[in-house]
Amino acid sequence: MTVEGMVFKIKKYALHDGPGIRTTVFFKGCPLRCWWCHNPEGQRFEPEPMALTIGGNDDAPAPEMVGRRWTVPVLAAEIEKDRLFYDESGGGVTFSGGEPLAQPEFLDALLEECRRREIHTAVDTSGYAPPEIVRSVLGKADLMLYDLKLMDDARHRQYTGVGNRQILENLEMLDGLGTKIVIRLPLVPGINDDQSQIRRMAEFVGGLENVQRIDLLPFHPVADGKYRRLKMANRMAGVKSPTRGDIEKLGASFAAAGLAVRYGG
Ligand code: SF4
Structure with a gap:
């Protein structure tokens, strides 16, 4: 049976989704x-219309449909097209989203296919998935880009819709399996940028064995137009990015825990 999956974007020449030049799916x-x-068009599982302009009127062009199904061989052939760039830069492919673990068979088959083709793979995930899926699928990836958001379970639930227990347990499990991990932390003003959250996270991450680095990703108000084109509420409307000084101050807590810190992806 051919395995298929739903993809909403393929980005070529990505420089911030893992080492080297990458294709991000x-x-x-x-x-x-x-x-x-930042990717509200990646939240729903079905294809959906996204207006081409904001606040459309009767003359507005028809909306584009976001999301299409791909088979593994067709997508692998698309990834393969940029092999020269991967080979020259130490790059590869990154599976991101949305949440790649929410389509485990598709992800698994793609990881297998890329391994067969000797293409370096990274998976960018929230880690929110049953542990058996994490174990079976992610052992096949060369690198994990693991997003952490908040250490406090109640606040995690409030701002993401789900608790963080499974996410933290999965991360500990992956670490125990020896998977190479880069932690990605979105720094969101007023939500997770207070020193107590950051200190708890530094302590937790500093206790893991296989974390290579933590990337601090400042919130940017770039997605407002997309929310409007999708007719979705943007709960961060009007919130500004943290300053470089704010970010460096928070980064110091991770450096003090012995972690390599990178600002930006
Ligand atoms: S984990 Fe959060 S930020 Fe990432 S795609 Fe899902 S909703 Fe968006």
Whole structure:
């Protein structure tokens, strides 16, 4: 049986989604609803219309449909097209989203196919999935880009729609399996940028064995237009990015825990 999956974007020449020059494949569908999500078109699992302009009128062009189904061989052939760039830069493919773990068979088959083709793979995930899926699928990835958001379970639930217990347990399990991990932390003003959250996270991450680095990703108000084109509420409307000084101050807590810190992806 041919395995198929839903993808909403394929980005070529990506420089911030893992080492080297990469192709990033964005899976469509995510079980979380983070207030700061930059990719709201990746949240729903089905294709959906997205207006081409904001506040359309009768003359507005027809909306584009976001999301289409891909088979593994067709998508692998698309990824393969940029092999020269991967080979020259130490790059590869990154499966992101949305949430790639929410389409485990598709992800699994793609990881297998890329391994067969000797293409480096990274998976960018929220880690919110049953542990058996994490164990079976992610052991096949060369690198995990693991997003952490908040250490406090109640606040995690408030701002993402789900608790964080499973996410933290899965991360500990992956670490125990020896998977190479880069932690990605979106820094969102007023939500997770207070020192007590950051200190708890630094302590937790600093206790893991296989974390290579933590990337601090400042919130940017870039997605407002997309929310409007999708007719979705943007809960972060009007919130500004943290300053470089704010970010560096928070980064110091991670450096003090012995972690390599990178600002930006
Ligand atoms: S986990 Fe990522 S894709 Fe899913 S809602 Fe949160 S930010 Fe968006």
